[in-house]
Amino acid sequence: MTRIDGTDSSLDDWFEAEILRHEASLTLYLRRAWPNQDDVADLRQEVYIRVYESAARQLPDSPRAFLLTTARNLIFDRLRRERIVSIDLTQDFDSPSVLVDGVSPEQRVNARQELRRLADAIDQLPANCRAVIWLRRVDGLSQREVAEKLGMQEGTVASHLARGLKVLTKVVLGGNGEHDAQDDAKGGSSESEHG
Numbered sequence: 001m002t003r004i005d006g007t008d009s010s011l012d013d014w015f016e017a018e019i020l021r022h023e024a025s026l027t028l029y030l031r032r033a034w035p036n037q038d039d040v041a042d043l044r045q046e047v048y049i050r051v052y053e054s055a056a057r058q059l060p061d062s063p064r065a066f067l068l069t070t071a072r073n074l075i076f077d078r079l080r081r082e083r084i085v086s087i088d089l090t091q092d093f094d095s096p097s098v099l100v101d102g103v104s105p106e107q108r109v110n111a112r113q114e115l116r117r118l119a120d121a122i123d124q125l126p127a128n129c130r131a132v133i134w135l136r137r138v139d140g141l142s143q144r145e146v147a148e149k150l151g152m153q154e155g156t157v158a159s160h161l162a163r164g165l166k167v168l169t170k171v172v173l174g175g176n177g178e179h180d181a182q183d184d185a186k187g188g189s190s191e192s193e194h195g
Contacts, residue, residue: 018063
């Protein structure tokens with residue numbers, strides 16, 4: 001990451017050039033990931049606020065990836081906070097207990113397919129990588145807590161998290177993630193022996 005020079009106009013210029021140009025991708029991701037389409041505009045604005053505030057401290061090396069990762073994290077935060085649906089990867093989405101008012105059958109089918117792709121990608125991750133992602137993103141543990149629980153260095157936890165989220169982000173955004181997950185499994189197994 002590089003540091004911004006501190007002037008609002010340079011940050012605004014960077015934001016417009018590097019972030020706003022990805023609005024279509026961000027909107028598509030939010031529409032796929034969030035059940036209530038009426039919230040998409042508000043979610044997009046909240047993502048922009050988070051990205052802008054973070055960039056005021058330090059610019060990301062990959063603005064598009066940072067934007068979409070921020071969107072994913074916002075959705076995870078919202079789901080956790082609002083407890084909209086308790087997600088069980090093996091649960092049938094046609095079950096009445098998980099239907100959300102205003103969600104069309106097509107949206108339910110798409111959500112089920114995306115969740116299955118995500119579950120398959122998670123299953124392909126190396127065991128340590130999968131455990132790190134679960135503890136950090138689902139259980140909400142800090143990096144230090146995850147390191148202590150799994151007996152790893154914090155840097156190893158960060159590495160597993162970054163690799164795993166990269167694969168999962170590609171899956172959610174339309175890639176299959178299988179090649180990356182297998183490559184990470186090869187890299188992850190040797191690293192887990194050391195970390």
